[in-house]
Amino acid sequence: MKPRLPQLDRPVRMPSRSRILAAVIMLAVILGPFVGHLLGAGHGQAATPVEPLPLDSLLRQAEDQSPQVLRQLLLALVMSLCCTAIHLAVTVLVVVSYESHSLMAWASRTPLGRITLIAGTAMVTFLAMFVEILSWAALYLQQGAILPVEEALYFSSVTFASLGYGDITLDLPFRLLASLEALVGILMAGWSTALLVAVIQKCLALRFHRTDHGSDPTTATNP
Template identity: 40%
Template sequence: MNLASSLLLSTVMVVLTTAIHMAGLAGLIAVMRWREGRSSYVSTAWWQMALILGVMLTLFFLHAIEIWVYAALYRIGGVIDTFEAALYFSTSTFTTVGYGDIVLGPGWRVLAAIESANGFLLLGWSTAFLLQVVSRLRSVEFRWLDRREDEAELFEARKAARKEEDAD
């Protein structure tokens, strides 16, 4: 494969994996918004842990799909002999580990390098997304705790007012 073909194929793969990632995150956001409107689930530690675990598993699943798409390309392109080896190579490249025990031929090296940059960006996007989820959980939890404290203060104020009325 020549350089122009490699760059074109790389661009297609970046667009495809970015679209997969974007669709997955949009679906995850839709589920979280739907669930958030249904109850005050975020006020319990168990629900928060379940939500974070769900987000982590979804992100992991999205990255697995993206890695498998690259692996399928390497296998279909006849660059790597077995799918297991293609999956191993794609995983180590996508995650920027890059062991170097499998090396692609000259026509495919640019694609592998771009897969690495693409994986780096998608993993960073997932990290930022997870950080936002946890940050939002904390802010919702703090608002919930503030409301509980306000309710407790109001209760105590009413209780004190009743005591004063009873004393008079």
């Protein structure tokens, strides 16, 4: 005996041919211009092929440009060490300030004191980053990459902040140096953000500790 198939309560309705055809036409109308643009771009690229350079030419170019690249890397290393030293000095200043019991006791009494500590830390980190931007601008002026002082300062600030406007670009011998400044700027911005967040957390801890216990937090815990 053949097993009986279970009967469905409602019959399954298959889409009609007209609906399928209408859906295909609508999809073609939507994707047609996009596909045509891709085919046209591919055809334009195929019309102007780029011939690869021989291996000996690449090695010769790398050998000729290696002193210049090495010089830019050394300059970027020196500038990154200078920026690290500046940010390290700011961090040590903040840590030493928070080890002062009198300063912590003053900040824990009023909200104005805690706001002053946060704003002071933000201003110190901003000044540190501004000094670093000035240092990179002075390097560009010394190397002859950008001659006007205002233009060098503007380019250094835009590159340090990784804005990437692109309205001012350096010549080929200094492009690598500018990209490395952007990398250093990202690291220094993250360092400043972490330091400011730590200060905000400390000020919040002072506020909540005084509200909950009503005592001097500098005597209860070691900051």
